[in-house]
Amino acid sequence: MTAPLAKYKIVDLTRVLSGPFCTMLLGDLGADVIKVESPGGGDPIRQQEAGRNGMSWYFATFNRNKRSIVIDLKAEEGREALARLIREADVLVENFRPGVLARLGFSAERLQELRPGLVTCSISGFGANGPYRDRPAFDFIAQAMSGFMSTNGGAADPPLRSGLPISDLVSGIYAALGIVSALLRRETSPDRPAEHIDISLTASMTSLLAYVASHYFATGEVLPRAGNDHPIASPYGLFQTADQPIAIAPSDTVFFRRLATALDLPELLDDPDFDTAPSRIRHRQRLNGIIEARLRTSGAADWIDRLNEAGVPCGPVYDVAGVFADAQMKAQEMTITAEHPEYGEVRMLGFPMKFAQQPCVVRRPPPLMNEHASEILDALGIEADKRHRLAGMNEHPLAANPNEA
Amino acid sequence: MTAPLAKYKIVDLTRVLSGPFCTMLLGDLGADVIKVESPGGGDPIRQQEAGRNGMSWYFATFNRNKRSIVIDLKAEEGREALARLIREADVLVENFRPGVLARLGFSAERLQELRPGLVTCSISGFGANGPYRDRPAFDFIAQAMSGFMSTNGGAADPPLRSGLPISDLVSGIYAALGIVSALLRRETSPDRPAEHIDISLTASMTSLLAYVASHYFATGEVLPRAGNDHPIASPYGLFQTADQPIAIAPSDTVFFRRLATALDLPELLDDPDFDTAPSRIRHRQRLNGIIEARLRTSGAADWIDRLNEAGVPCGPVYDVAGVFADAQMKAQEMTITAEHPEYGEVRMLGFPMKFAQQPCVVRRPPPLMNEHASEILDALGIEADKRHRLAGMNEHPLAANPNEA
Numbered sequence: 118m119t120a121p122l123a124k125y126k127i128v129d130l131t132r133v134l135s136g137p138f139c140t141m142l143l144g145d146l147g148a149d150v151i152k153v154e155s156p157g158g159g160d161p162i163r164q165q166e167a168g169r170n171g172m173s174w175y176f177a178t179f180n181r182n183k184r185s186i187v188i189d190l191k192a193e194e195g196r197e198a199l200a201r202l203i204r205e206a207d208v209l210v211e212n213f214r215p216g217v218l219a220r221l222g223f224s225a226e227r228l229q230e231l232r233p234g235l236v237t238c239s240i241s242g243f244g245a246n247g248p249y250r251d252r253p254a255f256d257f258i259a260q261a262m263s264g265f266m267s268t269n270g271g272a273a274d275p276p277l278r279s280g281l282p283i284s285d286l287v288s289g290i291y292a293a294l295g296i297v298s299a300l301l302r303r304e305t306s307p308d309r310p311a312e313h314i315d316i317s318l319t320a321s322m323t324s325l326l327a328y329v330a331s332h333y334f335a336t337g338e339v340l341p342r343a344g345n346d347h348p349i350a351s352p353y354g355l356f357q358t359a360d361q362p363i364a365i366a367p368s369d370t371v372f373f374r375r376l377a378t379a380l381d382l383p384e385l386l387d388d389p390d391f392d393t394a395p396s397r398i399r400h401r402q403r404l405n406g407i408i409e410a411r412l413r414t415s416g417a418a419d420w421i422d423r424l425n426e427a428g429v430p431c432g433p434v435y436d437v438a439g440v441f442a443d444a445q446m447k448a449q450e451m452t453i454t455a456e457h458p459e460y461g462e463v464r465m466l467g468f469p470m471k472f473a474q475q476p477c478v479v480r481r482p483p484p485l486m487n488e489h490a491s492e493i494l495d496a497l498g499i500e501a502d503k504r505h506r507l508a509g510m511n512e513h514p515l516a517a518n519p520n521e522a
Numbered sequence: 523m524t525a526p527l528a529k530y531k532i533v534d535l536t537r538v539l540s541g542p543f544c545t546m547l548l549g550d551l552g553a554d555v556i557k558v559e560s561p562g563g564g565d566p567i568r569q570q571e572a573g574r575n576g577m578s579w580y581f582a583t584f585n586r587n588k589r590s591i592v593i594d595l596k597a598e599e600g601r602e603a604l605a606r607l608i609r610e611a612d613v614l615v616e617n618f619r620p621g622v623l624a625r626l627g628f629s630a631e632r633l634q635e636l637r638p639g640l641v642t643c644s645i646s647g648f649g650a651n652g653p654y655r656d657r658p659a660f661d662f663i664a665q666a667m668s669g670f671m672s673t674n675g676g677a678a679d680p681p682l683r684s685g686l687p688i689s690d691l692v693s694g695i696y697a698a699l700g701i702v703s704a705l706l707r708r709e710t711s712p713d714r715p716a717e718h719i720d721i722s723l724t725a726s727m728t729s730l731l732a733y734v735a736s737h738y739f740a741t742g743e744v745l746p747r748a749g750n751d752h753p754i755a756s757p758y759g760l761f762q763t764a765d766q767p768i769a770i771a772p773s774d775t776v777f778f779r780r781l782a783t784a785l786d787l788p789e790l791l792d793d794p795d796f797d798t799a800p801s802r803i804r805h806r807q808r809l810n811g812i813i814e815a816r817l818r819t820s821g822a823a824d825w826i827d828r829l830n831e832a833g834v835p836c837g838p839v840y841d842v843a844g845v846f847a848d849a850q851m852k853a854q855e856m857t858i859t860a861e862h863p864e865y866g867e868v869r870m871l872g873f874p875m876k877f878a879q880q881p882c883v884v885r886r887p888p889p890l891m892n893e894h895a896s897e898i899l900d901a902l903g904i905e906a907d908k909r910h911r912l913a914g915m916n917e918h919p920l921a922a923n924p925n926e927a
Contacts, residue, residue: 118715121707134732146703161774165754166733167740174736242835244876247853253777253835257758261769262837264845268685269674275760275767276839278750279684280673286730287692288874294699295875298551301706302526302880310523313878323845323856324874325691327539328571331579333842334857334869335572340842345683349570353662355680362680364666369566372658430647430658434681436672437738437745440728443667448652451728452739464739469693469729470700471649473718475707 118475120147125207125300128199129153129183132160134256134282135240135318136212137179138289143208143296144182145468145477151202151493152183152484156508159187159486170460177463177483181455184481184489187508190221194506199223201497203231208296212240215250225313234309236299238292244317254318259284263322268329271344288321351397352376355434356409361417365408365424365431370394372429379427380411455482523880525552530612530705533604534558534588537565539661539687540645540723541617542584543694548613548701549587550873550882556607556898557588557889561913564592564891575865582868582888586860589886589894592913595626599911604628606902608636613701617645620655630718639714641704643697649722659723664689668727673734676749693726756802757781760839761814766822770813770829770836775799777834784832785816860887 122143127150129140137152137160144150154160166175189195200223203209209228211218218239219225228235239245242254257278260266265283266276295314303309323330328349332340340348347353347366352373355362367376370393377385385391385407390400397404412420417433424431433439440446451467468477487508494504527548532555534545542557542565549555559565571580594600605628608614614633616623623644624630633640644650647659665671665683675682697719704717728735733754737745745753752758752771757778760767772781775798782790790796790812795805802809817825822838829836838844845851856872873882892913899909 121703167737174740175733178736243850244854247850249850252830253833255771255773255835257771258769258835258837261839264840264842266839267841281730281732290695291874297702297706298526304709315876320854320856321874324871325686327686328580329842330871331583332572335579364663366660366662368660425657428658430660430663432663432667434666434671435669437669437734440669445648445652445654449649449725451725466729466735469696469726471720
C-alpha cells in the first residue's frame, strides 16, 4: 500500500498561505515536499501567531509533511543547488510575482531543460495574464475583487470579508487539484507531457459565485445581500431558542412539513401564506416569528435532537472551541497531534479527505527551518565545501552533515 | 494532446451542488461524466433560479461537460442498467445519505465485483463515521457547525454565513482532488488498487479554520470576530474615498511605509504609535481616521492606480456586475458561453485552473434531462425492449435510438 503521491518529489518555493496549503495537501497525499526557504527568517509565517517552544502553530497548520532547506536564490551556489533539486523533481510550485522566477534564471524553457516533463504551478493574486498581473495581492483584495465579499452580510451592511483567508485556501486546493491532474496526464500519456498551471486567488474565488453569477448572467440583476437568510428558501437561518441560537435549513416543502410537525405547529401547514416556497419567502418575517416563539420554549440541544429526529437539517452555531469539543468532529479526527524531537508536541487541523485504503497520515511534523538541509544536499551529492553560501552569508548554520564533522 | 482525465468514465449519482460541482471539475478536466438523474424531474437544481429557454442557468453553472441519462434506481431494470454502467466506469460519485446506495443493492463489495479497481467517492453533510452520520445536512448547517460562520462579521454581530454555498463548493473541490489522487495511485501501482474517499461538508470547512484553529490549539483562546479588520494587521480593511470604498491590505511594515508614501503622509512614518505592527493594531482607529481623511480627497479609481503603482495591495469591492465588467476578469475569461442546439446560448463561470498545454474547454453544454440516454444505452448494448421501465413508468419519454423508429 502506498500513498497516491508517494513517488513524486515537489520543489516548493512558496511562502505564507496559498502555496504552502497546496503543497501540504500534496504532502498529506504522500509526496516528498521540499520546502525551499529564504535566508533571513524563512517563510514569514514562522514568525506569526501563537506557538510553543519556538514553533508557530499557524506555520504548523500549513507545513506538516514537508522537509525544509534554506537556499539563497540570490547567490550563484543557491541557484545551482535549486537546479540540482529541480533535476530530480516532478513538480515545482511557486508564488513569486509573475516573472520573478524567470529573472532568477529559471524560465519555463530552462525548467524543462533541467527536467523534461516537469509540472509547474504558479499561484498569484490575479494570474499571469491581464492588466493586473503585476499587482501585489493578498487574500483580502481577492475577497473584495472576486465578488465574494459582496455576497456576505445583510442588505444594509457593507460587504464583508470572511474571517478566514478563504481565497488563499481555495486557490491552494485548486492548485493541488491542477497539479495532481497534470501528473495523471503525464502518467497516462506516452510522451509524458509537461504542464504548467496558473492559479490566481481572485479567479479561484470568482469560480465560486454559483447562483449569484448565474442569476446575474441570466437576468442582468445583482441579487441583494441576504445576511443569514436564504434568498430562495424560507424558513432558513439562525433562530433563538431558550438558550443558544440554532441554524435551521429546511430547503423545500417536504422539509418544511417535517419542521412544522416536529415543532408541533400543525397550523403552519394549513396556512395559505406558507404553502409554497415563494409564499413562505414573502411571509418570512411572520413565519420566523411563529417558529421562534415556539423554539423559545426549550433549549438548543433539545431542539437539535428533536428536529434531527424528524429529519430537519439543523445544528448549533459553533465557535472554534465548540467545533473541537463536538463528538462528530472527534469521530472525524479533525484535530491531530504530531511530536517533534526538538520542539515537542504540535496540534493541527485534521485531514479533510478520508481515504479508506490509504489514509492521509502525518509522516513528518512541521519542520524547523533548514532542518533537512544535510540529508537533502547529501542526496543531491553536493559536497560540504560547496555549501558555504547556500543558506546566505553567516545568517544561518551551514548545512553540513553532522556525521562529517 | 489529451486532457488529463480523457480516458476516465465517471458515473455521477449526485444532485444539487457539492457532488455536481465535483463532477463538473472532473468533466472540465476531460472525464466522460455520465449524470444519472432520477425520474420525476431529475436533479432538483434544474427547477431552481433564473434561466432561459427552459434551461436553469444555475443548473448550467454546475453541469457542463456531462451527459445525462434518467434511470429509475427503484426499478429492477434501472438497477441493472446502473450495474452495466459501473462495469465500464472508473469512478462512482454519490451524495446519498450514508447507507442508501448499499440498500439499493450497490454495497462496496458489489461495486468492486462489478468493476475491480473502481474509485468511489461519497459526499455527505457529516461523513460516514460518527454520531451524526445519518443526520440530514445542507450547506448552511455545515457553515454553522464547522466554525466558519463564527469567524465572519463584527464582534457585536451574530455569526454570519457566506452568501455563497461555500461548504458545498469547497467539499466539491476536495472530492475532485481525492478522486484524481486515487486515480493517480491506481495508475502508478502494479495492482491497480481501488479506493474509497469519504468527504463531508462540515469537515471540509473545518479544515479551513487556519489561524483561528491554530490560535485556539496553542492558547485555548477563541479569537473574537473582527469584521473587515484583520486581527494581526493594521491598517487593513475597507476605507472610504471620495466616491466608492476600497480595500487596502498592507500586510507588514514594508507595505505600510509604501502606503504612507503613496498617500503623501510622511508624518505617519515618524509617529511612534505606528512604527510596529502591534502598535498600529493598538492605534488602529486613529490610524484609520488619518488614512480615510486623506483618501476622501480623491476617488477610488485614482487611489487604486496610485496605491498599486506604489506596490500597496488594494482594490475595489466588486459586486457581481463589477466583477464581470473588470478588465482582469475578462482577460482571465471568467465567463464563458456555450451553445446548445435546443435551448441555445448559456453563459457560465469560467475555469479556475489555467493549464498552459491542455486548457479546460466546454466540450459539452449543460445537458437536457435524459439527453444522452440513447447513445449511452446503445453503447452499453442495452436493447430497446429492455428500456421500458428504465426512466420510470410513463414519466419520461423512453430512451430509444431515434434511428431505430
